[in-house]
Amino acid sequence: MLNILRRRYWYFGISMLVMIPGILAVAMWGLPLAIDFTGGSKLEIKMEGDINLSTSSIATLLDDNGFSDNVVQIADNDVVVIRTKTMDDLSKGVVIEAFEDEFDVAVELLSFESVGPVIGREVAGRAVQAVAIAAFGILGYITYAFRGVKNSFRYGVCAIAALLHDATIVVGLTAILGQYFDWEVDALFLTALLTVIGFSVHDSIVVFDRIRENLNRYRRTEYEAVVNLSVVQTLDRSINTQLTALFTLFALALFGGESIFHFVVTMMIGLFSGTYSSLFNAAPILVVWEKREWRNWFRSNPI
Structure with missing residues (x-):
């Protein structure tokens, strides 16, 4: 045996x-x-168009708009998930507008959530x-x-x-x-x-x-x-x-x-x-x- x-x-x-x-x-x-544990915001958007996205280009775009500390993920080449420090509704609108201007496509908001540090x-x-x-x-x-x-x-x-x-x-x-x-x-x-x-x-x-x-x-x-x-x-x-x-x-x-x-x-x-x-x-x-x-x-x- x-x-x-x-x-x-x-x-x-x-x-x-x-x-x-x-x-x-x-x-x-x-x-x-x-952000579930540290606090912060998660923004998930969908790009309405046939474009090639990369995490580096999106990170650069966010940096240019004042969001330097972020984590970017791309799903199915048209859905972007952004995790960053706490973002208010005004900042969310700035990000969506920046994406529309940069890529010249319509942007659909899929989800947005914020969790406080406490x-x-x-x-x-x-x-x-x-x-x-x-x-x-x-x-x-x-x-x-x-x-x-x-x-x-x-x-x-x-x-x-x-x-x-x-x-x-x-x-x-x-x-x-x-x-x-x-x-x-x-x-x-x-x-x-x-x-x-x-x-x-x-x-x-x-x-x-x-x-x-x-x-x-x-x-x-x-x-x-x-x-x-x-x-x-x-x-x-x-x-x-x-x-x-x-x-x-x-x-x-x-x-x-x-x-x-x-x-x-x-x-x-x-x-x-x-x-x-x-x-x-x-x-x-x-x-x-x-x-x-x-x-x-x-x-x-x-x-």
């Missing part, structure tokens, strides 16, 4: 190699917060609270659900460890993409992150539930062997479930438009990470904890 857990420290090392660049990116650059801070605070409450709720639920298993608390802690692994990868990669490709952390990102957390916990529970069944079935078998058997038995199911979701998300990334592209890619990254962490992090941590291997970390190589 395939011995997956034999190389568990390799899996931990791979996770660290993926997480460390993201952690450093957040520490150095911070998160590219959108509201932005409140949203950010509530987002952090939501994640924290979800984590504690998950810990309590798993501990209770696995109360028939010895040391059920460990299963909750390992699920939280996998959850934090996935959240760290998603947040860190977003910080890197924000630095180089102008990605932003907005309300859709928060939705994607919470969904990833849900998938991560679900995958971990599937593995843990199989471990519980096998512990009752193979009472005289070594704990590591039971956990390894459980991981092998759930491997196909986890991969197939992930591929089904990824194919759907890939189609959305290709044909869903720019407005949800970042959301979909974030989901894809998180789902892949969630499957990896539930199989190759959460379950192996249970074995490390059961065998108290940390006592030998500085005595010999446990690999």
Whole structure:
């Protein structure tokens, strides 16, 4: 039988190699917060004509009209999304008029919204609270659900460890993409992150539930062997479930438009990470904890 857990420290090392660049990116650059969290304005307009738009030309046009701190996105070559500091109705009219004069086309206002800095801070605070409450709720639920298993608390802690692994990868990669490709952390990102957390916990529970069944079935078998058997038995199911979701998300990334592209890619990254962490992090941590291997970390190589 395939011995997956034999190389568990390799899996931990791979996770660290993926997480460390993201952690450093957040520490150095911070998160590219959108107006949902910082306050500001978002203007979405449609150009009624066959013209070639570029973000650089639009940014120059905005700079010339006094809007220097802005982020520009182009969707479907005729829809322009502008994020900038708080803009009033007068400034909005100036921008639309500037576009009409510059490109000699009619401009249709699709949407306009402004968020004050106080509201932005409140949203950010509530987002952090939501994640924290979800984590504690998950810990309590798993501990209770696995109360028939010895040391059920460990299963909750390992699920939280996998959850934090996935959240760290998603947040860190977003910080890197924000630095180089102008990605932003907005309300859709928060939705994607919470969904990833849900998938991560679900995958971990599937593995843990199989471990519980096998512990009752193979009472005289070594704990590591039971956990390894459980991981092998759930491997196909986890991969197939992930591929089904990824194919759907890939189609959305290709044909869903720019407005949800970042959301979909974030989901894809998180789902892949969630499957990896539930199989190759959460379950192996249970074995490390059961065998108290940390006592030998500085005595010999446990690999």
